[in-house]
Amino acid sequence: MEAQYIRRHHQHDLKENQCSSSLVKHINAPVDIVWSLVRRFDQPQKYKPFISRCIVQEGDLKIGSLRHVNVKSGLPATTSTERLELFDDEEHILGVRIIGGDHRLKNYSSILTVHPEEIDGKAGTMVIESFIVDVPDGNTKDETCYFVRALINCNLKSLSDVSERMVMAVRDQAGVVNGN
Numbered sequence: 001m002e003a004q005y006i007r008r009h010h011q012h013d014l015k016e017n018q019c020s021s022s023l024v025k026h027i028n029a030p031v032d033i034v035w036s037l038v039r040r041f042d043q044p045q046k047y048k049p050f051i052s053r054c055i056v057q058e059g060d061l062k063i064g065s066l067r068h069v070n071v072k073s074g075l076p077a078t079t080s081t082e083r084l085e086l087f088d089d090e091e092h093i094l095g096v097r098i099i100g101g102d103h104r105l106k107n108y109s110s111i112l113t114v115h116p117e118e119i120d121g122k123a124g125t126m127v128i129e130s131f132i133v134d135v136p137d138g139n140t141k142d143e144t145c146y147f148v149r150a151l152i153n154c155n156l157k158s159l160s161d162v163s164e165r166m167v168m169a170v171r172d173q174a175g176v177v178n179g180n
């Protein structure tokens with residue numbers, strides 16, 4: 001399934017000075033909960049641990065919407081300007097392109113897809129995120145890939161933690177914890 005989804009949704013047109021990779025994360029939460037976080041292009045800080053602030057000018061989310069993101073200190077970056085490229089609420093696809101900002105990731109583009117799957121007999125989710133980016137002057141492809149993969153890994157780990165916490169909150173409210 002994973003390979004099929006990647007073939008279908010995660011194709012990037014790789015040029016000589018670019019690197020590209022994909023990451024997969026399995027989350028113990030239903031697809032609706034995970035997608036409810038991912039789809040908020042205007043609120044990436046809800047799960048992305050390195051983002052301190054995000055501003056979107058226009059109200060509704062549509063292809064072409066821009067967000068201005070501030071990054072927490074300690075990273076080789078302060079701001080990023082990002083454009084919504086793909087948004088499919090039915091198929092659960094989000095595509096984002098970085099078009100500016102104070103950082104080293106030029107021509108960065110990412111696709112994130114969210115798929116239902118069964119984990120230990122329960123409703124779970126498989127998240128696939130892929131990216132393509134220019135290799136900056138003075139860096140190798142491997143270094144660039146390693147850096148970006150580390151950041152995405154943190155984002156996906158946090159997406160998993162926040163989603164699983166949301167599931168527990170819903171369960172507690174429903175009284176499932178007490179066996180009701």
Ligand code: A8S
Nearest residue numbers: 050071075076077079080103105151
């Ligand atoms: C994302 C993915 C990435 C974000 C990177 C890779 C970034 O926000 C951070 C550090 C940088 O050096 C570049 O989906 C940039 O958020 C945390 C500012 C773009």
